[in-house]
Amino acid sequence: MKKAYSIFLVLMLAVGILAACGPDREEGAGGNEGSNADGAKPEKLVVWEDTDRSVALEPAVKAFEEEHGIKVEFKEYGMAEDMRNQIRLDGPAGKGPDVLTLPHDQIGMLAEEGTIQEISVEQSVLDTFTESSIQAQTYDGKLYGLPKATETPVFIYNKELMSEAPATMDEVYEFSKDFTDGKKFGFIALWDNFYHAYAVIGGMGGYVFGEKDGALQSDDLGINNEGAVAGAEYIQKWYKEGLFPKGVIGESGGSAQDGLFNEGKLASVQNGPWAFQGYMDAGIDIGATPMPKLPNGEPMTTFMGVKGWHVSAYTENKEWSTKLVEFLTNYDNAKIRFETTKEIPPVKELIEDPIIADDEYSNAVAVQSQYAIPMPNIPEMAEVWGPMATALQTLATNKAEPKEAMDEAAKTIQTNIETNHSK
């Protein structure tokens, strides 16, 4: 046994010596700034773009190459999640992009992880974009990108069933009362889903997270305040009176709603610009306007999604990457993006431009965007969706009173934020 013990000791000693060494850091320490931090011109920059969107990127890239003599390569990636997961792997391996596009609600998570980095641009550049879209690109008071396109739900109606676009929800309510008979419906919104329900809750005075010095405060929840409860009551009214079918609920609610609309059994919906093409393909003559005003006279504050261009934290060419982001979002390139993809860039000058103002669908989205607020981009938002879906679904199925449902949801969200997001 003594022998075994001495062998063991020798081994432990060997492991101990190895463990005590570690990497030799004398030259490498703090070397993350990259060799090009001083702004020397790189040979090429790599951009990651959404699938099927590079038609808008190509002319912009060509112009940039001619102007600065830097080659720009781009690659398309499927969904936002693909890109997020890909950069986590490719970034550290040195194969990542310099510039990439992301939906703004992922900024918080990626900034927290340190995958994308803060950028700085002139105030004059910031002023070209709508305020809310810049707010969407800001996390914890720091700017993490420039906006490339926005989308927000609008009021879409079937012109055969609804002759004129209503201006207020009261009108919609009256129309719906007459029109709905259990087979046909006047208006349906997925108000059991917090993304769509926020239009009402926010418009009535509720909010998700309070704001202080440009940073969202996760400990200030506004989803069970007086306004939010009023919004919840208004939502429940539609379900209670049978104006919304009970089956349009939960995960499959969206497809049930689209099915009814495509069959011509539904006069109007609240839905995003992504739905336009499908409705037109189904042969429906659709119209689109901003959401009608709520009974309290306020516009609906729909959630806005903003896609932006961001600079990877792994790039060695921060300065030129920022320049490229500025270039891609300037007026000319934003206009090309709108013309080729119909995505609406939140560039002030462009929104007033006739090409958007005269286009019924784009104008509806652009106008609604002015009342819309960006979805909160802090990671704590992940805890909001589930409990809010529960609360709204119990309201939709008449199983709870608005006040208690919202209080319960707020409590659950709070506990989950405390358990999952304590730093």
Next chain:
Amino acid sequence: MNTGPQVTRTKHARNALLLSIIPGFGQFYNGQKLKGSIYLVLTAIFFATFFQTLNIGFWGLITLGEIPRLDHSIRLLIDGILALLITVLGLVIYGLNLFDAYKDGKKREIGLPLNNLREQYRNLIDNGFPYLIISPGVLLLVFVVIFPIIFSFLLAFTNYDLYHSPPANLVDWIGFQNFIDIFKIDIWRTTFFSVFGWTLVWTFAATTLQVALGIFLAVLVNQKDLKGKAIIRTVFILPWAVPAFVSILVFSGMFNESFGVINTTILASLGIDPVSWMTESNWTRFALIMIQGWLGFPFIFAMTTGVLQSISDDLYEAATIDGASAWQKFRKITLPLVLYATAPIIITQYTFNFNNFNIIFLFNNGGPAVAGQNAWGTDILISWIYRLTMTAGQYGKAAAITMILSLIVMSVALWQFKRTKSFQEEDMM
């Protein structure tokens, strides 16, 4: 040097062993120059090749990095596991070296001649051949199976979550804190026990239903006088033939509260009010169990049908002569024989449903959401883990729950396999 039998006691074995602490020297002492050099060279190569890997690996494994951004904790963890595996490999060869020196020393002590080079080679080929052939497979197994297991095992002892994730931040070792939190913090404990409870109910109800239904129908179809067996069997196998995820999505539509056929046609024709299948946890659970029964029975049915063919008619004839009723025949002959033959597979059905992620996720995404816990109404452990990693970024906690889950599955499976006759007779355990 003496070659004949030795009367005086020598200490060759001990000396060789001690000298072998530096690989090869023991062999030199035993006079095996070539073998000794091979060990020595092998050792030198090992350290020359792997020194850096081991150095960085162990340093990373212990510290998980020291400077944020420069050190990527998760990559260091992976390097560390690699270093561990290489060390184990090195230790195995080192052990062989010690054993070899000791063994040959012992031979010298009792005066046996040592194998010469040719004999050693033959020995290696004859005895070592199977090991030589399976070694690539074992190596693959180590990296494909063992490596990920060690990785998630180690993650359970870190604070890896959104706020402690590279590159901006470092991950730290926190010992058993994740496990303590799961049982100590109210919301985690509530969630864990409610999810675990439902997982057990789900496993036993759904699996027992599918097994009972499968055996029942198989026995029914196997009756001698039944005409059109082939067609009936084909129909019963159908649910198995359609890919499960398609069926589940179709069911999800059929259970829709105001448009699905279940509520509008089937229940309505029976005069039953629409049931809120998707928004009330208990109804969703009930629907899930029914669907799994439907999806799962054809397999048991097919298997039981096969077993039934092999039961001798003599048994039934003898029973008939003794005046047994149909039920007695089923209970005393059919059921024991069927269970005897299929028990291992039935047990794997239980473990399969315990982790049946597809049906839970596809039917209603684990929903409906319920208040007061961070999992949803029909989440089983595996889908809860998915939710924790994909939406909450709680990687460390999810790894800890994964460990608890695997522990349960493994111990139940082991215990049941050990009690199953068909395994005992093959001397598996």
